[in-house]
Amino acid sequence: MNSADKKLAIAFLKEEPAAAAHRLEQIPEPQVIAVLTAAPAAIAADVFKFMLPSIAASVIQDMADDYVTPLFVEMTVTDLSQILRLMPVSTRTQKLSLLPAKKRVRCETLIHYPSYTVGALVETDVLTFDAKMTVEEASIRAKKRAFPNAKTLYVLSKDRHLIGSLSIYDLIRAPNNALVADIMTHPPMVLSGYTEQSAALGMPVWENSDVSAVVNRKNAFVGVVYHHALRNAINLQASRKQKEHSIGVALINAYGAVLANLVDEVTFLSSD
Numbered sequence: 001m002n003s004a005d006k007k008l009a010i011a012f013l014k015e016e017p018a019a020a021a022h023r024l025e026q027i028p029e030p031q032v033i034a035v036l037t038a039a040p041a042a043i044a045a046d047v048f049k050f051m052l053p054s055i056a057a058s059v060i061q062d063m064a065d066d067y068v069t070p071l072f073v074e075m076t077v078t079d080l081s082q083i084l085r086l087m088p089v090s091t092r093t094q095k096l097s098l099l100p101a102k103k104r105v106r107c108e109t110l111i112h113y114p115s116y117t118v119g120a121l122v123e124t125d126v127l128t129f130d131a132k133m134t135v136e137e138a139s140i141r142a143k144k145r146a147f148p149n150a151k152t153l154y155v156l157s158k159d160r161h162l163i164g165s166l167s168i169y170d171l172i173r174a175p176n177n178a179l180v181a182d183i184m185t186h187p188p189m190v191l192s193g194y195t196e197q198s199a200a201l202g203m204p205v206w207e208n209s210d211v212s213a214v215v216n217r218k219n220a221f222v223g224v225v226y227h228h229a230l231r232n233a234i235n236l237q238a239s240r241k242q243k244e245h246s247i248g249v250a251l252i253n254a255y256g257a258v259l260a261n262l263v264d265e266v267t268f269l270s271s272d
Contacts, residue, residue, distance in 0.1 A: 008037075014043045021050035032059050037067050045074035048083065048195045053115070061095065069098045077103060078121055078229070081110035109222065118200045119235055121194030122214050124223040128154045129180045131163060136176035142168070152211060152224075160220040161186045162187040162213055190215050193222050198233055200225075 006227040013020045015037075036044040040173065043258030048056045048071075060068060060083060069152070072080060072095075075239030080099075084092050084107060092111070096104050106124040129138045153171065154219040155164035174183045177186075189205045190213040205212040229272045 009035075009248060010039050010043065013039050013047055017043075018048040018050040021047050025052060025055050028058055029062065033063055036153065037063065041070040042074045043065065044071055045079075048075065051081045054086050055066050056083045061087050061091045065098060072099055072103075076109060077106045080106050080111075082115060082120060085111040087114065113117055116196055116198075116237075117193060117228070118191050118195045118197060118214055118225050119216075119222065119226050121197070121229050122193065122223040123225065123229075126154065126223050127158070128156050130185065131157070131179070131181035133180045134176065135171060135174045135178045135180065136178050137181070139176070141174060142171065152188070152209065154213060154221065155180055155187075156178050156221050162215065162221045164221075165213075188192055188213060191225065192217070197230055197237075201227075201230055201234060 017036050024035065036047065040242055041145060048060070051059075062070070065072070080103075084095060088097065096107060099107060110120060110122055113122075125147060127142060129141070133141075151167065153168060154162055155166065155167050157163050162165050164181070165187065165188050166180070166184045186211070191203065192207060193216050195203075208226050211224050212227075214222045214225050216222050
């Protein structure tokens with residue numbers, strides 16, 4: 001296959017990751033690995049997002065570590081945890097060791113939640129404060145780096161219980177010498193990490209916000225879950241149960257021959 005065809009096949013993975021994932025689910029695992037490792041890790045990460053977690057787990061556990069390491073950098077903690085929880089414990093432990101320490105801890109937290117629960121979708125990278133911090137100290141923490149959710153900020157006790165919340169605007173307007181405890185409001189409603197996703201979608205936590213705090217069985221703060229992530233997860237689960245995939249047949253066929261050629265080429269090259 002010439003370079004033009006190879007570029008088109010990689011473009012398929014990049015531009016239509018859902019269709020590519022569906023196509024790759026239907027071919028032997030060694031060929032799936034060959035195709036995905038021919039693409040940049042960032043592109044493969046998007047494809048894995050749409051692949052059945054059980055298939056993704058089987059593929060990733062057989063990939064070489066020198067490819068998996070940059071792949072894991074590109075994948076979100078939520079996507080990683082959904083895949084890693086389906087691997088044998090020994091394999092999962094080895095793959096987790098490829099992650100940076102902080103990301104590994106966040107993954108380990110989510111892996112223990114069943115895939116159908118709110119906990120499986122939690123974003124653990126959340127900006128939190130201690131009530132005894134001054135506004136100046138809190139502002140310095142907030143400026144250190146970007147956080148996924150900065151609209152609602154959470155105040156935790158030393159045992160990580162949620163004791164209050166505030167907005168970034170409250171923080172900006174407050175005097176530097178004020179304490180976070182002085183400007184925080186009562187803690188918002190929360191979801192348990194073990195709440196089933198379908199049940200959580202109809203709960204009152206969403207009445208005034210599109211993000212909810214999540215706690216574990218000891219009421220310790222775990223992170224947040226977004227309404228859109230919950231809705232997307234439920235929709236994805238429903239689509240996987242359908243006999244017919246929603247991906248257009250014409251789209252798959254348009255790229256199918258080229259993708260098949262890429263499979264043939266990389267399989268041939270790997271056997272040399």
